[in-house]
Amino acid sequence: MSRTRTPVVAGWFTDDAAEEDFRLLGTRCSGCRTVHFPREDGHCRNPGCPGGELEETPLSKRGTVWSCTDGRYRPPPPYVSDPGVPWTPYTLVAVELAAERMVVLGQAAPGVGVAALPVGSVVEVVPGVLDEDRETGTVHTTWHWRPVAADGDAS
Amino acid sequence: MRGGASSVKGDVAVLGAGMHPWGKWGRGFVTYGRIAARAALADAGIGWSEVRSVVGAQTVRGGYPGYVAGATFARALGWQGARVASVYAACASGAQAIDTARAQILAGLADVVLVVGADAAPKGFFAPAGGERADDPDWLRFRVLGATNPAYFGLYARRRMALYGDTPDDFALVKVKNAAAGALNEYARYRTPVTAEEVAASAMVADPLRLLDICATSDGAAALVLCSMEFARRRGVRDPVRIRAVSTVTPTFPRTVLDLPDIGTDSAVAVDPSPESFRASIARTAYEEAGAGPADLSLAEVYDLSTALELEWYEDIGLCGPGEGAKLLRSGATAPGGRIPVNASGGLASFGEAVPAQAIAQVCELTQQLRGRAGQRQVAGARVGITANQGLFGHGSAVIAVR
Ligand SMILES: [Zn+2]
Numbered sequence: 001m002s003r004t005r006t007p008v009v010a011g012w013f014t015d016d017a018a019e020e021d022f023r024l025l026g027t028r029c030s031g032c033r034t035v036h037f038p039r040e041d042g043h044c045r046n047p048g049c050p051g052g053e054l055e056e057t058p059l060s061k062r063g064t065v066w067s068c069t070d071g072r073y074r075p076p077p078p079y080v081s082d083p084g085v086p087w088t089p090y091t092l093v094a095v096e097l098a099a100e101r102m103v104v105l106g107q108a109a110p111g112v113g114v115a116a117l118p119v120g121s122v123v124e125v126v127p128g129v130l131d132e133d134r135e136t137g138t139v140h141t142t143w144h145w146r147p148v149a150a151d152g153d154a155s
Numbered sequence: 156m157r158g159g160a161s162s163v164k165g166d167v168a169v170l171g172a173g174m175h176p177w178g179k180w181g182r183g184f185v186t187y188g189r190i191a192a193r194a195a196l197a198d199a200g201i202g203w204s205e206v207r208s209v210v211g212a213q214t215v216r217g218g219y220p221g222y223v224a225g226a227t228f229a230r231a232l233g234w235q236g237a238r239v240a241s242v243y244a245a246c247a248s249g250a251q252a253i254d255t256a257r258a259q260i261l262a263g264l265a266d267v268v269l270v271v272g273a274d275a276a277p278k279g280f281f282a283p284a285g286g287e288r289a290d291d292p293d294w295l296r297f298r299v300l301g302a303t304n305p306a307y308f309g310l311y312a313r314r315r316m317a318l319y320g321d322t323p324d325d326f327a328l329v330k331v332k333n334a335a336a337g338a339l340n341e342y343a344r345y346r347t348p349v350t351a352e353e354v355a356a357s358a359m360v361a362d363p364l365r366l367l368d369i370c371a372t373s374d375g376a377a378a379l380v381l382c383s384m385e386f387a388r389r390r391g392v393r394d395p396v397r398i399r400a401v402s403t404v405t406p407t408f409p410r411t412v413l414d415l416p417d418i419g420t421d422s423a424v425a426v427d428p429s430p431e432s433f434r435a436s437i438a439r440t441a442y443e444e445a446g447a448g449p450a451d452l453s454l455a456e457v458y459d460l461s462t463a464l465e466l467e468w469y470e471d472i473g474l475c476g477p478g479e480g481a482k483l484l485r486s487g488a489t490a491p492g493g494r495i496p497v498n499a500s501g502g503l504a505s506f507g508e509a510v511p512a513q514a515i516a517q518v519c520e521l522t523q524q525l526r527g528r529a530g531q532r533q534v535a536g537a538r539v540g541i542t543a544n545q546g547l548f549g550h551g552s553a554v555i556a557v558r
Contacts, residue, residue, distance in 0.1 A: 008299050009289060032425040034409075038295070038418055046425050047408055066413075067317070069309030069361045075301035076282035078294060092306050094413055101423035103413050107300060114362050119317035130299070142299065 008130050008140040012038060014058070015141075022127045023058035024104065024143055030055060035100045059104070062124045062148065063095035066103045068117040080131040080140070093117050093145045095125075109146040122148040165444070167260045168387035168395035169556065171199025171380035172519040175273070177344040177373040177506045184217045187376035188224070188273030189231040191512075195378035200390070201267065206380070208238045208265035210255045212248035212272030212511035215284070224511070228271045238265065245546025246458065247403060248272060249377070249514030250554055254401040256381045266386045272511035273376035280304065281372060293416040293547070300418065304460070305369045307415045309361030312463035316363065319478035321466065323363050325485070327354035329462035330367050332490050333498050337505020339531040342516075344373050345505045354462075368462040373507030377515035379522075396525045398518070400444035400555040406433040415547035434471035434551060438543055441553035442473075449473035452495055453537040454524055456517040458544035459502040469497065472543050472553070491532070499524065499532050510546075517542035518554050525558040 007015055013024050026037035029044040031052020036045065041054055074087040081087070091108035108117060109128060117123065128144035173194025175187040188211075196203055209232075211224030220227040225241040238259075244251040249272040256268035280303045288294040296302040315321040334349035349367060357366040387395045406414075409421030411428040431439070442448050449472060457468035466480030474495055475483040483489060489497040498504070500520040503513070521540035523529045529537075538558055545551040 009295065026419075029425075034425045035422040036419075037422075038292075045408060045421065048426060067310040067314040069306055069313060069364075070359075071301055071303065071306055071361065072359050073280075073303075075297060075303050076280050078283070078287075078298040079301035080298075081301075090301070092300060092302060092310070094310050101409075101411075103411070103420045105296075105300060105302065105413060105418050114313070119314065 003137050003139050005139045005141050008142050013127075013143050017127070019126055022125060022143070023061060024125055026057055026059050026100070027054040028057040029053070035059070035102060037102065037104055060097045060099050062122055063097040063104070065117050065119050065121050065123060066094040066096045067119055068093040068108070068114050070114055091117065093123065095123055095145055106143050106145045109144040112146060116147050124148050165261060166384055166397040166399055167257045167381050168384050168392065168397055169379060169518070169522045170201065170267070170382045170387060170390070170392065170395065171195040171197070172522040173198050173378045174342045174516060174519055175376040176342045177375035177509060180374050182275065182374070184214055184273040184275045184376070185220060185227055185231050187275070187374060188228050188271045188378070191273065191376035191378040192228060192232060192269060192271045195269065195380045199380035201380065203232050204235050206237050206267050206269045208240070208256065208259050208268040210252045210268060210270050211239075211241045212252040212270070212515065213241050213243040214274045214511050215243070216274060216276065224271070244403070244550045245548055246508070246510055246544050247514055247546045247550040247552040248511040249516070250401060250542070250544065250552030251403055253379065253381070253398065253515065253518060253554060254403055257398060257401055260381060260383050267380065267382045269378065269380055270515060271376070271378040272515045274509040274511055275374045276372035276509060292418070296416040296418055302416070303361070304415060305361040305364060307413070308369060308461035308464060309364045310413065311467065312364050312461060313362070315463055315466065319481065321463065321481045323355065324351065325466065325481040326364070326368050326462035327351040328484055329459065329465045330354050330504055332484070333459060333502040333504035336491060336499050336532060337501020340501045340505065343501045343505040344371070344507050364461055364463065370460050370503035371507030373509045375506065375509030375512045375516070377512045377519050379515060379518060394558065396522045396556055396558045398554060399447075399557050400441040400553070402437050402441035402444065402553040404436055404440045404551070405549050407436070414549065432471060434467065434543070434545055437545070437551040437553045438472040438541065441541065441555050445555040445557070447539060447555060451539045452541055454499055454521070454534045454540045455495060455497045456500060456502070456520050456540070456542045457497055459498060459504055460508070462504070465497065465502065468543055472541060491534070496534050499529065499534055514542065514544050514552055514554075517544065518556060521554070521556040525556060
C-alpha cells in the first residue's frame with residue numbers, strides 16, 4: 001500500500017522540505033513583531049500591540065535546551081500508539097529560541113535521551129515521524145529536536 | 156496584623172469546614188460533595204436552610220452535573236431557594252469558588268454561603284476531553300507530543316537541577332516530609348511514612364521525577380461555610396478564622412515560562428518579561444491585600460503537584476530567595492516544628508489531586524490549624540496561614556487566613 005505523509009497539524013512546519021530547509025512555522029505580527037507558535041492567525045496576543053497583520057514566519061532552526069524530560073509511560077489518547085507493542089520511552093525537550101525570545105516544546109529525535117540534551121546545549125529542528133496508521137497507510141509527520149554535534153558543522 | 160479584636164473591612168469568617176476523605180472510593184462526586192457539605196454545616200452549627208448562597212467548584216469529569224456543580228450540590232442537599240453559582244478555574248477552581256462567596260458576602264448579597272468542591276478522578280494520567288479538537292491546546296499537547304502533566308513537572312524539575320543544583324535526593328526529601336505529615340491526617344489518602352530509599356526505588360515517570368515524586372489523582376471533597384463577620388458575631392463566634400485575602404490574578408504578557416498545556420511560550424520580542432514569575436505574583440497580590448508578608452506566616456499549604464514544585468513555591472511565596480528552596484528544606488524550616496511548616500496537611504503528596512476540591516481543602520487545613528484543632532499535626536500558636544496553587548490555562552490562587 002502506498003503511504004500518505006500528512007503533517008500531524010497543518011501549517012505548523014514546512015512540508016516536504018529537505019532536512020536542511022525544515023523549519024517550524026509561526027506567525028509574526030506586523031504591528032509589534034511578536035512571534036506566535038503555535039501559530040496565531042486570528043489575533044496578536046500582545047496587549048500593547050498597536051494592531052497589525054499576522055504573517056507566516058519560519059522560526060530559527062537552532063536553539064538551546066531550556067529543559068528536557070522523558071515519557072516512561074504510554075500517554076493516553078489522543079496520543080497514538082499501538083497498545084499491542086511494548087512502550088518505547090521518548091524524550092521531550094523545551095528549546096529556547098534566541099531570535100524569537102521564546103521556548104518551544106517538541107519531541108527529541110528517536111534514540112536521543114535526556115543525557116544527550118544538557119540544559120544550554122545546542123539543538124536543531126528536523127523532520128520526523130509521529131505515528132503511522134498501517135491500515136490507511138497514513139504517516140503523520142512532526143518536528144523533532146536533535147543535538148548539534150559539538151564540532152558544529154555549518155548551519 | 157496578628158490577632159487583634161478589630162477586623163479589616165474585607166474579612167469574611169470561616170464558620171465551618173468539612174471534608175470527605177481522599178481516596179479511590181468508586182462513588183460519584185455528588186456523594187462526596189454532599190458528605191463534605193453536611194460536615195461543614197455541622198461544624199458551623201447551622202442548618203442548611205440558613206444558607207443563602209451555594210457556590211460549587213466545577214468538575215469536568217462528571218458530565219453536565221459537574222458543569223453545574225453549585226446546582227448539583229444544592230439539589231443533593233435539597234432545594235431550598237438559595238442563589239447559586241458554579242465556577243471553573245482548573246486547579247484554582249476551589250479558590251475562585253471561595254472568592255465568589257467572599258464577594259457576595261462583602262457586597263451584602265448573602266450572609267452565609269456554602270462553598271463545595273468534589274471530584275471522582277480517573278485512574279492514571281489526566282487526559283483531555285474526547286473528540287478531534289485541533290483548536291484546543293490541551294488536546295494538541297497530547298496528540299502532538301504525548302505531553303502529560305508529569306512531563307511538564309519533569310521539565311521544571313530538571314531546570315531547577317541545572318540552574319540551582321537541586322538533586323533528586325532533595326526532591327525525595329519533600330516526599331518524606333509530606334508523607335510523614337499525611338500519616339497523621341485522617342482525610343489523607345496515603346497515610347504511610349515514606350523513606351528516601353523508597354522514593355529512589357520507585358519507577359521513573361518523567362526523568363528526573365519518579366512515581367513517588369508526582370502526586371496521584373484522587374476522589375475527594377471539601378466544603379466551607381463562610382459568613383459575614385456580623386453574622387459570626389450574632390452566632391456568638393467572637394474570634395472566628397477569617398479569610399483576609401484571596402488572590403486569583405492572571406499572568407502578564409509575555410509569559411516566558413512554559414505552562415501547561417502550552418507547546419510554546421509567549422515571545423518576548425516586543426515586550427520584556429516581568430522579572431516576577433506568575434506564581435510569585437499570585438502570592439504577592441495576596442500579601443498586599445492582607446497587609447502581611449512572608450515573615451508573618453505561621454504555616455503554608457502549597458500545591459506540590461511534584462516534589463520539585465514544592466521547592467519552587469518556597470521561593471515564590473517568599474520563604475527564601477530564588478534557588479534557595481532545597482537549602483530551606485534541608486534546614487528543616489518547612490518541616491513540622493520548623494520555622495514555617497509547609498504542607499502540614501501532608502500536601503498533594505499525601506492526598507493526590509481532587510481538582511475542584513483541592514484549593515478548598517487547603518483552606519480547611521488552615522482553618523483547623525488556626526483554630527488549634529489540627530491534633531497531632533498542629534502547628535503551635537498558628538495565627539496566619541497562606542495557601543497557594545496553580546492550574547493550567549493561566550490559573551492560580553492564594554488565600555490568606557488569620558485568627
Ligand atoms: Zn502585535
